[in-house]
Amino acid sequence: MSEDPSFGPPVGGAAPMVIVNGEAGGTLPTSDRGLYYGDGLFETVAVHNGRPEFWDRHMARLREGCTRLGLPCVDVDALARETEVLCKRAGVRKGVARGVLKIIISRGSGGRGYRTPETVHPTRMVSLHPWPEIPEGNLAGGVRVRLCDLRLGHQPALAGIKHLNRLESVLARREWDDPDIAEGLLCDGDGLVVAGTMSNLFLVKGGRLRTPDLSRCGVAGIIRAVVREIAETRGIPFEVADIPVAEARESQELFLTNSVIGIWPVREFDGKAYAVGPVTRELMEDLERRRALETA
Protein backbone atom coordinates (compact mmCIF):
# COMPACT_ATOMS: atom_id res chain seq x y z
CA MET A 1 0.00 0.00 0.00
CA SER A 2 1.57 3.27 -1.02
CA GLU A 3 0.66 6.44 0.74
CA ASP A 4 1.78 10.05 0.82
CA PRO A 5 3.90 10.49 3.90
CA SER A 6 3.93 14.24 3.26
CA PHE A 7 1.16 16.69 2.82
CA GLY A 8 2.50 20.10 3.26
CA PRO A 9 1.48 22.41 0.46
CA PRO A 10 2.23 21.00 -2.98
CA VAL A 11 5.63 21.74 -4.50
CA GLY A 12 5.77 25.19 -6.06
CA GLY A 13 4.81 27.48 -3.21
CA ALA A 14 2.52 30.29 -4.31
CA ALA A 15 1.58 28.61 -7.59
CA PRO A 16 0.21 25.28 -6.42
CA MET A 17 1.39 22.30 -8.40
CA VAL A 18 -2.04 20.90 -9.09
CA ILE A 19 -3.69 20.16 -12.41
CA VAL A 20 -7.44 19.48 -12.39
CA ASN A 21 -8.92 18.15 -15.64
CA GLY A 22 -5.99 19.55 -17.58
CA GLU A 23 -6.16 22.98 -16.00
CA ALA A 24 -3.19 24.13 -13.93
CA GLY A 25 -4.13 25.33 -10.46
CA GLY A 26 -7.73 24.36 -11.07
CA THR A 27 -10.24 24.07 -8.29
CA LEU A 28 -12.57 21.25 -7.46
CA PRO A 29 -16.33 21.64 -7.96
CA THR A 30 -18.02 21.47 -4.56
CA SER A 31 -20.38 18.83 -5.98
CA ASP A 32 -17.64 16.32 -6.81
CA ARG A 33 -18.63 12.78 -5.91
CA GLY A 34 -15.08 12.23 -4.69
CA LEU A 35 -16.00 14.56 -1.83
CA TYR A 36 -19.65 13.52 -1.46
CA TYR A 37 -19.03 9.78 -1.25
CA GLY A 38 -15.33 9.06 -1.71
CA ASP A 39 -16.47 7.86 -5.13
CA GLY A 40 -13.11 7.45 -6.81
CA LEU A 41 -9.53 6.22 -6.66
CA PHE A 42 -6.04 7.51 -6.03
CA GLU A 43 -2.41 6.66 -6.63
CA THR A 44 0.73 7.82 -4.87
CA VAL A 45 3.76 7.66 -7.14
CA ALA A 46 7.40 8.28 -6.28
CA VAL A 47 9.09 10.64 -8.72
CA HIS A 48 12.85 10.60 -9.19
CA ASN A 49 15.08 12.15 -11.82
CA GLY A 50 11.96 13.75 -13.29
CA ARG A 51 10.33 10.38 -13.91
CA PRO A 52 7.61 8.48 -12.07
CA GLU A 53 8.55 5.06 -10.71
CA PHE A 54 6.61 1.96 -11.74
CA TRP A 55 4.26 4.10 -13.83
CA ASP A 56 2.78 1.21 -15.81
CA ARG A 57 1.96 -0.66 -12.63
CA HIS A 58 0.27 2.36 -11.06
CA MET A 59 -1.75 2.86 -14.24
CA ALA A 60 -2.71 -0.82 -14.28
CA ARG A 61 -4.00 -0.64 -10.71
CA LEU A 62 -5.89 2.56 -11.54
CA ARG A 63 -7.47 0.87 -14.56
CA GLU A 64 -8.45 -2.13 -12.46
CA GLY A 65 -9.96 0.21 -9.87
CA CYS A 66 -11.97 1.97 -12.60
CA THR A 67 -13.31 -1.38 -13.79
CA ARG A 68 -14.23 -2.45 -10.26
CA LEU A 69 -16.04 0.84 -9.51
CA GLY A 70 -17.65 1.06 -12.94
CA LEU A 71 -15.76 4.23 -13.85
CA PRO A 72 -14.85 5.05 -17.48
CA CYS A 73 -11.36 4.00 -18.50
CA VAL A 74 -8.82 6.49 -17.20
CA ASP A 75 -7.02 8.77 -19.71
CA VAL A 76 -3.51 7.48 -19.07
CA ASP A 77 -1.96 9.65 -21.79
CA ALA A 78 -3.34 12.81 -20.22
CA LEU A 79 -2.04 11.70 -16.81
CA ALA A 80 1.41 11.09 -18.27
CA ARG A 81 1.47 14.52 -19.94
CA GLU A 82 0.29 16.28 -16.79
CA THR A 83 2.84 14.43 -14.68
CA GLU A 84 5.58 15.58 -17.05
CA VAL A 85 4.39 19.18 -16.87
CA LEU A 86 4.39 19.14 -13.06
CA CYS A 87 7.82 17.52 -12.85
CA LYS A 88 9.33 20.05 -15.24
CA ARG A 89 7.77 22.99 -13.48
CA ALA A 90 8.95 21.82 -10.06
CA GLY A 91 12.46 21.13 -11.20
CA VAL A 92 12.10 17.44 -10.35
CA ARG A 93 14.35 16.70 -13.28
CA LYS A 94 17.03 14.17 -14.06
CA GLY A 95 19.50 14.16 -11.22
CA VAL A 96 17.86 17.05 -9.44
CA ALA A 97 15.25 16.06 -6.95
CA ARG A 98 12.57 13.70 -5.84
CA GLY A 99 8.89 14.25 -5.31
CA VAL A 100 5.64 12.47 -4.59
CA LEU A 101 2.92 12.54 -7.20
CA LYS A 102 -0.70 12.15 -6.14
CA ILE A 103 -3.30 11.20 -8.72
CA ILE A 104 -7.03 11.26 -7.98
CA ILE A 105 -9.72 10.00 -10.33
CA SER A 106 -13.27 10.57 -9.13
CA ARG A 107 -16.67 10.03 -10.73
CA GLY A 108 -17.04 13.81 -11.07
CA SER A 109 -20.37 15.53 -10.45
CA GLY A 110 -23.90 14.35 -11.12
CA GLY A 111 -26.26 11.49 -10.55
CA ARG A 112 -29.10 11.38 -8.05
CA GLY A 113 -27.76 10.73 -4.59
CA TYR A 114 -25.76 7.52 -4.58
CA ARG A 115 -27.06 6.69 -8.05
CA THR A 116 -24.28 7.28 -10.57
CA PRO A 117 -24.88 9.53 -13.60
CA GLU A 118 -25.64 7.90 -16.96
CA THR A 119 -22.81 9.81 -18.58
CA VAL A 120 -19.83 10.18 -16.29
CA HIS A 121 -17.39 13.07 -16.61
CA PRO A 122 -14.63 11.94 -14.27
CA THR A 123 -12.45 14.37 -12.38
CA ARG A 124 -8.74 13.87 -13.08
CA MET A 125 -6.44 15.53 -10.58
CA VAL A 126 -2.66 15.39 -10.45
CA SER A 127 -0.53 17.11 -7.82
CA LEU A 128 3.16 17.09 -6.95
CA HIS A 129 4.34 17.17 -3.34
CA PRO A 130 7.73 17.48 -1.66
CA TRP A 131 9.60 14.29 -0.89
CA PRO A 132 8.96 13.59 2.79
CA GLU A 133 11.68 13.80 5.39
CA ILE A 134 12.28 10.18 6.29
CA PRO A 135 14.78 9.41 9.07
CA GLU A 136 17.88 7.71 7.63
CA GLY A 137 17.65 5.04 10.28
CA ASN A 138 14.33 3.75 8.97
CA LEU A 139 16.10 2.06 6.06
CA ALA A 140 19.30 0.95 7.75
CA GLY A 141 18.12 -0.04 11.20
CA GLY A 142 14.40 -0.52 10.74
CA VAL A 143 11.35 1.06 12.32
CA ARG A 144 9.23 0.61 15.41
CA VAL A 145 5.69 -0.62 14.77
CA ARG A 146 2.62 -0.99 16.97
CA LEU A 147 -0.57 -3.01 16.73
CA CYS A 148 -3.68 -0.88 16.19
CA ASP A 149 -6.91 -1.47 18.09
CA LEU A 150 -9.08 -0.73 15.07
CA ARG A 151 -9.98 -3.80 13.03
CA LEU A 152 -10.38 -3.54 9.27
CA GLY A 153 -13.84 -4.46 8.01
CA HIS A 154 -14.24 -7.07 5.27
CA GLN A 155 -15.42 -5.69 1.94
CA PRO A 156 -14.35 -7.90 -0.98
CA ALA A 157 -16.01 -5.49 -3.43
CA LEU A 158 -13.43 -2.84 -2.50
CA ALA A 159 -10.47 -4.94 -1.35
CA GLY A 160 -7.20 -4.49 -3.20
CA ILE A 161 -7.98 -1.24 -4.99
CA LYS A 162 -6.83 2.18 -3.81
CA HIS A 163 -10.22 3.87 -3.44
CA LEU A 164 -11.00 7.13 -1.67
CA ASN A 165 -12.82 5.60 1.35
CA ARG A 166 -9.92 5.76 3.77
CA LEU A 167 -11.46 6.58 7.14
CA GLU A 168 -10.24 3.29 8.61
CA SER A 169 -6.63 4.31 7.94
CA VAL A 170 -7.24 7.83 9.24
CA LEU A 171 -8.75 6.53 12.49
CA ALA A 172 -6.03 3.90 12.93
CA ARG A 173 -3.32 6.55 12.43
CA ARG A 174 -4.94 8.63 15.18
CA GLU A 175 -4.27 5.88 17.72
CA TRP A 176 -0.70 6.99 18.40
CA ASP A 177 1.34 10.19 18.64
CA ASP A 178 4.83 8.89 19.46
CA PRO A 179 7.01 10.13 16.56
CA ASP A 180 9.32 7.19 17.14
CA ILE A 181 6.62 4.75 16.05
CA ALA A 182 6.60 4.74 12.27
CA GLU A 183 3.61 2.58 11.52
CA GLY A 184 0.66 0.71 13.00
CA LEU A 185 -0.40 -2.75 11.88
CA LEU A 186 -4.05 -3.58 11.38
CA CYS A 187 -5.87 -6.86 11.85
CA ASP A 188 -9.30 -7.76 10.53
CA GLY A 189 -12.14 -8.93 12.75
CA ASP A 190 -10.78 -12.49 12.69
CA GLY A 191 -7.42 -11.42 14.16
CA LEU A 192 -5.60 -11.90 10.88
CA VAL A 193 -3.01 -9.23 10.19
CA VAL A 194 -3.74 -7.33 6.96
CA ALA A 195 -1.40 -4.36 6.50
CA GLY A 196 -0.06 -1.17 8.02
CA THR A 197 -2.09 2.05 7.89
CA MET A 198 -0.04 3.15 4.84
CA SER A 199 1.99 0.07 3.95
CA ASN A 200 1.91 -3.62 3.12
CA LEU A 201 3.47 -6.18 5.43
CA PHE A 202 5.85 -9.04 4.72
CA LEU A 203 7.29 -11.60 7.08
CA VAL A 204 10.05 -14.15 6.83
CA LYS A 205 10.06 -17.42 8.72
CA GLY A 206 12.27 -20.42 7.99
CA GLY A 207 13.48 -18.74 4.80
CA ARG A 208 9.93 -18.40 3.47
CA LEU A 209 8.48 -15.00 2.54
CA ARG A 210 4.81 -14.41 3.35
CA THR A 211 2.39 -11.52 2.95
CA PRO A 212 -1.28 -11.26 3.99
CA ASP A 213 -4.05 -12.13 1.59
CA LEU A 214 -5.88 -8.95 0.52
CA SER A 215 -9.05 -10.38 -0.98
CA ARG A 216 -11.28 -9.13 1.89
CA CYS A 217 -9.62 -5.83 2.84
CA GLY A 218 -6.44 -3.82 2.34
CA VAL A 219 -4.76 -2.24 -0.67
CA ALA A 220 -2.63 -4.31 -3.03
CA GLY A 221 0.51 -2.17 -3.11
CA ILE A 222 2.73 -1.66 -6.13
CA ILE A 223 5.93 -2.39 -4.19
CA ARG A 224 4.26 -5.49 -2.74
CA ALA A 225 3.92 -6.83 -6.29
CA VAL A 226 7.49 -5.88 -7.16
CA VAL A 227 8.81 -7.62 -4.02
CA ARG A 228 6.88 -10.71 -4.98
CA GLU A 229 8.53 -10.70 -8.41
CA ILE A 230 11.96 -10.21 -6.93
CA ALA A 231 11.38 -13.15 -4.59
CA GLU A 232 10.30 -15.34 -7.49
CA THR A 233 13.33 -14.30 -9.56
CA ARG A 234 15.63 -15.10 -6.65
CA GLY A 235 13.95 -18.39 -5.85
CA ILE A 236 12.80 -17.25 -2.41
CA PRO A 237 9.74 -19.34 -1.46
CA PHE A 238 6.79 -16.94 -1.37
CA GLU A 239 3.16 -17.18 -0.41
CA VAL A 240 0.08 -15.02 0.07
CA ALA A 241 -1.65 -16.32 3.17
CA ASP A 242 -4.04 -15.78 6.07
CA ILE A 243 -1.63 -14.73 8.85
CA PRO A 244 -2.78 -14.59 12.49
CA VAL A 245 -1.09 -11.70 14.28
CA ALA A 246 0.63 -14.17 16.65
CA GLU A 247 2.32 -15.74 13.65
CA ALA A 248 3.54 -12.34 12.47
CA ARG A 249 5.03 -11.75 15.92
CA GLU A 250 6.93 -15.05 15.76
CA SER A 251 8.59 -14.23 12.43
CA GLN A 252 12.36 -13.94 12.09
CA GLU A 253 12.09 -10.90 9.84
CA LEU A 254 9.33 -8.36 9.29
CA PHE A 255 9.22 -5.52 6.82
CA LEU A 256 6.86 -2.90 5.36
CA THR A 257 6.52 -1.64 1.81
CA ASN A 258 5.02 1.32 0.00
CA SER A 259 5.74 3.34 -3.11
CA VAL A 260 7.56 6.14 -1.32
CA ILE A 261 9.44 4.28 1.41
CA GLY A 262 10.29 1.22 -0.65
CA ILE A 263 11.10 -1.29 2.10
CA TRP A 264 11.35 -0.46 5.78
CA PRO A 265 12.61 -3.31 7.97
CA VAL A 266 10.74 -3.63 11.26
CA ARG A 267 13.08 -3.55 14.26
CA GLU A 268 10.36 -3.63 16.91
CA PHE A 269 6.77 -4.76 16.81
CA ASP A 270 4.68 -4.33 19.94
CA GLY A 271 7.77 -4.48 22.14
CA LYS A 272 9.43 -7.48 20.46
CA ALA A 273 12.77 -6.85 18.72
CA TYR A 274 13.74 -8.03 15.24
CA ALA A 275 17.03 -8.00 13.40
CA VAL A 276 17.23 -6.69 9.86
CA GLY A 277 17.63 -10.15 8.39
CA PRO A 278 19.32 -11.49 5.26
CA VAL A 279 16.16 -11.97 3.21
CA THR A 280 15.00 -8.41 3.92
CA ARG A 281 18.47 -7.04 2.98
CA GLU A 282 18.54 -9.00 -0.24
CA LEU A 283 15.08 -7.76 -1.23
CA MET A 284 15.96 -4.17 -0.30
CA GLU A 285 19.05 -4.19 -2.48
CA ASP A 286 17.18 -5.62 -5.43
CA LEU A 287 14.29 -3.23 -4.96
CA GLU A 288 16.58 -0.18 -4.88
CA ARG A 289 18.25 -1.43 -8.06
CA ARG A 290 14.85 -1.78 -9.73
CA ARG A 291 13.73 1.66 -8.56
CA ALA A 292 16.91 3.21 -9.92
CA LEU A 293 16.39 1.48 -13.27
CA GLU A 294 12.83 2.83 -13.41
CA THR A 295 14.04 6.43 -13.42
CA ALA A 296 17.52 6.11 -14.90
Add this chain to the structure above:
Amino acid sequence: MSEDPSFGPPVGGAAPMVIVNGEAGGTLPTSDRGLYYGDGLFETVAVHNGRPEFWDRHMARLREGCTRLGLPCVDVDALARETEVLCKRAGVRKGVARGVLKIIISRGSGGRGYRTPETVHPTRMVSLHPWPEIPEGNLAGGVRVRLCDLRLGHQPALAGIKHLNRLESVLARREWDDPDIAEGLLCDGDGLVVAGTMSNLFLVKGGRLRTPDLSRCGVAGIIRAVVREIAETRGIPFEVADIPVAEARESQELFLTNSVIGIWPVREFDGKAYAVGPVTRELMEDLERRRALETA
Protein backbone atom coordinates in the same frame (compact mmCIF):
# COMPACT_ATOMS: atom_id res chain seq x y z
CA MET B 1 -30.54 6.97 6.90
CA SER B 2 -31.29 10.17 5.04
CA GLU B 3 -29.89 10.73 1.62
CA ASP B 4 -30.19 13.27 -1.18
CA PRO B 5 -32.45 11.77 -3.77
CA SER B 6 -31.65 14.69 -6.06
CA PHE B 7 -28.37 15.99 -7.33
CA GLY B 8 -29.01 18.17 -10.23
CA PRO B 9 -27.26 21.50 -9.92
CA PRO B 10 -27.97 23.25 -6.64
CA VAL B 11 -30.96 25.58 -6.48
CA GLY B 12 -30.19 28.97 -7.95
CA GLY B 13 -29.04 28.16 -11.48
CA ALA B 14 -26.10 30.28 -12.58
CA ALA B 15 -25.24 31.39 -9.05
CA PRO B 16 -24.76 28.12 -7.25
CA MET B 17 -26.37 27.87 -3.85
CA VAL B 18 -23.26 26.74 -2.03
CA ILE B 19 -21.50 28.31 0.92
CA VAL B 20 -18.00 27.06 1.75
CA ASN B 21 -16.53 28.22 5.05
CA GLY B 22 -18.89 31.18 5.09
CA GLU B 23 -18.16 32.24 1.54
CA ALA B 24 -21.00 32.11 -0.98
CA GLY B 25 -20.16 30.18 -4.13
CA GLY B 26 -16.80 29.23 -2.66
CA THR B 27 -14.70 26.48 -4.12
CA LEU B 28 -13.09 23.55 -2.41
CA PRO B 29 -9.31 23.34 -2.00
CA THR B 30 -8.02 20.40 -4.03
CA SER B 31 -6.17 19.21 -0.92
CA ASP B 32 -9.29 18.76 1.20
CA ARG B 33 -9.17 15.57 3.26
CA GLY B 34 -12.85 15.09 2.49
CA LEU B 35 -11.73 14.34 -1.06
CA TYR B 36 -8.44 12.61 -0.21
CA TYR B 37 -9.85 10.15 2.31
CA GLY B 38 -13.56 10.82 2.79
CA ASP B 39 -12.38 12.27 6.09
CA GLY B 40 -15.59 13.93 7.21
CA LEU B 41 -19.35 13.79 7.68
CA PHE B 42 -22.52 14.92 5.99
CA GLU B 43 -26.18 15.58 6.66
CA THR B 44 -29.14 15.75 4.33
CA VAL B 45 -31.90 17.93 5.71
CA ALA B 46 -35.40 18.47 4.35
CA VAL B 47 -36.30 22.17 4.13
CA HIS B 48 -39.94 23.27 4.12
CA ASN B 49 -41.52 26.68 4.58
CA GLY B 50 -38.01 28.10 4.70
CA ARG B 51 -37.09 26.02 7.74
CA PRO B 52 -35.01 22.87 8.11
CA GLU B 53 -36.79 19.84 9.57
CA PHE B 54 -35.46 18.16 12.72
CA TRP B 55 -32.53 20.58 12.80
CA ASP B 56 -31.52 19.80 16.39
CA ARG B 57 -31.42 16.09 15.67
CA HIS B 58 -29.29 16.57 12.55
CA MET B 59 -26.92 18.77 14.53
CA ALA B 60 -26.78 16.19 17.34
CA ARG B 61 -25.82 13.44 14.88
CA LEU B 62 -23.22 15.72 13.31
CA ARG B 63 -21.76 16.47 16.75
CA GLU B 64 -21.64 12.78 17.58
CA GLY B 65 -19.92 12.10 14.26
CA CYS B 66 -17.33 14.81 15.04
CA THR B 67 -16.62 13.20 18.40
CA ARG B 68 -16.29 9.74 16.86
CA LEU B 69 -13.90 10.96 14.12
CA GLY B 70 -11.97 13.25 16.47
CA LEU B 71 -13.04 16.39 14.60
CA PRO B 72 -13.40 19.75 16.38
CA CYS B 73 -16.92 20.55 17.51
CA VAL B 74 -18.99 21.78 14.58
CA ASP B 75 -20.02 25.48 14.46
CA VAL B 76 -23.78 24.92 14.63
CA ASP B 77 -24.57 28.65 14.75
CA ALA B 78 -22.68 29.26 11.51
CA LEU B 79 -24.50 26.33 9.89
CA ALA B 80 -27.85 27.74 11.00
CA ARG B 81 -27.03 31.21 9.63
CA GLU B 82 -25.80 29.82 6.32
CA THR B 83 -28.87 27.62 6.00
CA GLU B 84 -31.07 30.67 6.50
CA VAL B 85 -29.14 32.64 3.88
CA LEU B 86 -29.51 29.84 1.33
CA CYS B 87 -33.21 29.36 2.03
CA LYS B 88 -33.92 33.08 1.67
CA ARG B 89 -31.94 33.38 -1.52
CA ALA B 90 -33.64 30.37 -3.09
CA GLY B 91 -37.12 31.49 -2.16
CA VAL B 92 -37.62 28.44 0.00
CA ARG B 93 -39.68 30.56 2.32
CA LYS B 94 -42.74 30.05 4.42
CA GLY B 95 -45.45 28.51 2.28
CA VAL B 96 -43.40 28.77 -0.90
CA ALA B 97 -41.30 25.73 -1.63
CA ARG B 98 -39.32 22.80 -0.39
CA GLY B 99 -35.66 22.01 -0.79
CA VAL B 100 -32.95 19.61 0.30
CA LEU B 101 -30.04 20.97 2.29
CA LYS B 102 -26.72 19.19 2.18
CA ILE B 103 -24.14 19.87 4.87
CA ILE B 104 -20.57 18.58 4.67
CA ILE B 105 -18.01 18.88 7.45
CA SER B 106 -14.54 17.63 6.56
CA ARG B 107 -11.20 17.70 8.35
CA GLY B 108 -10.01 20.34 5.86
CA SER B 109 -6.45 20.30 4.51
CA GLY B 110 -3.23 19.27 6.16
CA GLY B 111 -1.60 16.48 8.07
CA ARG B 112 0.91 14.00 6.72
CA GLY B 113 -0.86 11.36 4.72
CA TYR B 114 -3.49 9.68 6.85
CA ARG B 115 -2.08 11.36 9.93
CA THR B 116 -4.41 14.17 10.96
CA PRO B 117 -3.06 17.72 11.46
CA GLU B 118 -2.36 18.92 14.98
CA THR B 119 -4.55 21.96 14.43
CA VAL B 120 -7.57 21.16 12.32
CA HIS B 121 -9.31 23.81 10.21
CA PRO B 122 -12.45 21.96 9.17
CA THR B 123 -14.22 22.63 5.92
CA ARG B 124 -17.87 23.61 6.41
CA MET B 125 -19.99 23.38 3.28
CA VAL B 126 -23.71 24.00 2.94
CA SER B 127 -25.65 23.66 -0.29
CA LEU B 128 -29.33 23.80 -1.19
CA HIS B 129 -30.78 21.49 -3.83
CA PRO B 130 -34.19 21.21 -5.51
CA TRP B 131 -36.74 18.95 -3.90
CA PRO B 132 -36.63 15.68 -5.84
CA GLU B 133 -39.48 14.51 -8.02
CA ILE B 134 -40.94 11.62 -6.05
CA PRO B 135 -43.80 9.63 -7.63
CA GLU B 136 -47.05 10.23 -5.72
CA GLY B 137 -47.65 6.50 -5.54
CA ASN B 138 -44.56 5.91 -3.38
CA LEU B 139 -46.36 7.30 -0.35
CA ALA B 140 -49.87 6.04 -0.99
CA GLY B 141 -49.26 2.65 -2.52
CA GLY B 142 -45.71 1.87 -1.50
CA VAL B 143 -42.53 1.10 -3.44
CA ARG B 144 -40.86 -1.89 -5.02
CA VAL B 145 -37.63 -2.98 -3.36
CA ARG B 146 -34.92 -5.48 -4.30
CA LEU B 147 -32.25 -7.30 -2.36
CA CYS B 148 -28.70 -6.18 -3.25
CA ASP B 149 -25.87 -8.63 -3.83
CA LEU B 150 -23.30 -6.43 -2.10
CA ARG B 151 -22.90 -7.14 1.60
CA LEU B 152 -22.09 -4.33 4.01
CA GLY B 153 -18.81 -4.75 5.86
CA HIS B 154 -18.71 -4.56 9.66
CA GLN B 155 -16.96 -1.50 11.04
CA PRO B 156 -18.20 -0.59 14.54
CA ALA B 157 -15.85 2.43 14.60
CA LEU B 158 -17.88 4.03 11.80
CA ALA B 159 -21.31 2.45 12.27
CA GLY B 160 -24.24 4.77 12.88
CA ILE B 161 -22.60 8.05 11.82
CA LYS B 162 -23.10 9.65 8.42
CA HIS B 163 -19.48 9.76 7.25
CA LEU B 164 -18.20 10.44 3.75
CA ASN B 165 -17.02 6.87 2.98
CA ARG B 166 -20.05 5.84 0.95
CA LEU B 167 -18.70 3.59 -1.80
CA GLU B 168 -20.72 0.64 -0.52
CA SER B 169 -23.95 2.56 -1.14
CA VAL B 170 -22.72 3.79 -4.52
CA LEU B 171 -21.84 0.25 -5.65
CA ALA B 172 -25.09 -1.19 -4.29
CA ARG B 173 -27.11 1.48 -6.13
CA ARG B 174 -25.34 0.49 -9.36
CA GLU B 175 -26.83 -3.00 -9.14
CA TRP B 176 -30.14 -2.01 -10.75
CA ASP B 177 -31.45 0.33 -13.43
CA ASP B 178 -35.19 -0.38 -13.37
CA PRO B 179 -36.76 3.01 -12.52
CA ASP B 180 -39.71 1.17 -10.98
CA ILE B 181 -37.50 -0.21 -8.21
CA ALA B 182 -37.13 2.53 -5.63
CA GLU B 183 -34.61 1.03 -3.27
CA GLY B 184 -32.28 -1.90 -2.65
CA LEU B 185 -31.88 -3.58 0.72
CA LEU B 186 -28.46 -4.53 2.02
CA CYS B 187 -27.43 -7.41 4.25
CA ASP B 188 -24.18 -7.78 6.11
CA GLY B 189 -21.87 -10.76 5.73
CA ASP B 190 -23.95 -12.75 8.22
CA GLY B 191 -27.11 -12.40 6.13
CA LEU B 192 -28.68 -9.93 8.54
CA VAL B 193 -30.57 -7.14 6.82
CA VAL B 194 -29.15 -3.70 7.72
CA ALA B 195 -30.74 -0.93 5.64
CA GLY B 196 -31.51 0.33 2.17
CA THR B 197 -28.84 2.10 0.11
CA MET B 198 -30.30 5.46 1.19
CA SER B 199 -32.86 4.54 3.86
CA ASN B 200 -33.49 2.71 7.10
CA LEU B 201 -35.78 -0.31 7.23
CA PHE B 202 -38.64 -1.15 9.58
CA LEU B 203 -40.79 -4.23 9.68
CA VAL B 204 -44.01 -5.12 11.47
CA LYS B 205 -44.90 -8.62 12.55
CA GLY B 206 -47.63 -9.58 15.00
CA GLY B 207 -48.13 -5.90 15.84
CA ARG B 208 -44.46 -5.47 16.83
CA LEU B 209 -42.25 -2.89 15.15
CA ARG B 210 -38.62 -3.87 14.51
CA THR B 211 -35.61 -2.22 12.91
CA PRO B 212 -32.10 -3.59 12.34
CA ASP B 213 -29.37 -3.01 14.89
CA LEU B 214 -26.80 -0.56 13.48
CA SER B 215 -23.89 -1.08 15.83
CA ARG B 216 -21.72 -2.81 13.19
CA CYS B 217 -22.73 -0.98 9.99
CA GLY B 218 -25.33 1.36 8.56
CA VAL B 219 -26.34 4.94 9.30
CA ALA B 220 -28.65 5.76 12.22
CA GLY B 221 -31.23 7.89 10.41
CA ILE B 222 -33.01 10.89 11.89
CA ILE B 223 -36.45 9.69 10.81
CA ARG B 224 -35.64 6.25 12.22
CA ALA B 225 -35.24 7.88 15.64
CA VAL B 226 -38.44 9.90 15.22
CA VAL B 227 -40.40 6.78 14.21
CA ARG B 228 -39.09 5.04 17.30
CA GLU B 229 -40.37 7.89 19.48
CA ILE B 230 -43.75 7.85 17.79
CA ALA B 231 -44.01 4.12 18.38
CA GLU B 232 -43.16 4.56 22.04
CA THR B 233 -45.69 7.38 22.42
CA ARG B 234 -48.38 5.25 20.80
CA GLY B 235 -47.49 2.16 22.79
CA ILE B 236 -46.48 0.14 19.74
CA PRO B 237 -44.03 -2.57 20.89
CA PHE B 238 -40.65 -1.68 19.38
CA GLU B 239 -37.26 -3.32 19.22
CA VAL B 240 -33.85 -2.90 17.63
CA ALA B 241 -32.73 -6.39 16.61
CA ASP B 242 -30.59 -8.66 14.46
CA ILE B 243 -32.94 -9.47 11.61
CA PRO B 244 -32.17 -12.26 9.14
CA VAL B 245 -33.34 -11.32 5.66
CA ALA B 246 -35.76 -14.29 5.68
CA GLU B 247 -37.47 -12.77 8.70
CA ALA B 248 -37.81 -9.42 6.90
CA ARG B 249 -39.46 -11.24 4.00
CA GLU B 250 -42.00 -12.86 6.32
CA SER B 251 -43.14 -9.57 7.84
CA GLN B 252 -46.68 -8.32 7.51
CA GLU B 253 -45.58 -4.75 6.87
CA LEU B 254 -42.30 -3.27 5.66
CA PHE B 255 -41.35 0.36 5.28
CA LEU B 256 -38.37 2.60 4.58
CA THR B 257 -37.44 5.94 6.13
CA ASN B 258 -35.18 8.86 5.34
CA SER B 259 -35.15 12.60 5.93
CA VAL B 260 -36.48 13.51 2.51
CA ILE B 261 -38.97 10.71 1.81
CA GLY B 262 -40.24 10.40 5.37
CA ILE B 263 -41.83 6.93 5.25
CA TRP B 264 -42.25 4.85 2.11
CA PRO B 265 -44.29 1.68 2.60
CA VAL B 266 -42.85 -1.33 0.74
CA ARG B 267 -45.41 -2.97 -1.56
CA GLU B 268 -43.01 -5.51 -3.06
CA PHE B 269 -39.75 -6.97 -1.84
CA ASP B 270 -37.93 -9.39 -4.10
CA GLY B 271 -41.17 -10.46 -5.78
CA LYS B 272 -43.27 -10.81 -2.62
CA ALA B 273 -46.22 -8.41 -2.21
CA TYR B 274 -47.07 -6.47 0.95
CA ALA B 275 -50.10 -4.39 1.88
CA VAL B 276 -49.68 -0.92 3.31
CA GLY B 277 -50.67 -2.04 6.78
CA PRO B 278 -52.32 -0.28 9.72
CA VAL B 279 -49.13 0.23 11.76
CA THR B 280 -47.33 1.80 8.80
CA ARG B 281 -50.30 4.10 8.12
CA GLU B 282 -50.49 5.18 11.74
CA LEU B 283 -46.78 5.98 11.83
CA MET B 284 -46.95 7.83 8.50
CA GLU B 285 -49.76 10.05 9.71
CA ASP B 286 -47.98 10.88 12.95
CA LEU B 287 -44.69 11.50 11.17
CA GLU B 288 -46.27 13.89 8.67
CA ARG B 289 -47.87 15.73 11.58
CA ARG B 290 -44.48 16.02 13.29
CA ARG B 291 -42.78 17.16 10.10
CA ALA B 292 -45.41 19.84 9.59
CA LEU B 293 -44.95 21.05 13.18
CA GLU B 294 -41.18 21.27 12.64
CA THR B 295 -41.58 23.88 9.91
CA ALA B 296 -44.91 25.48 10.83
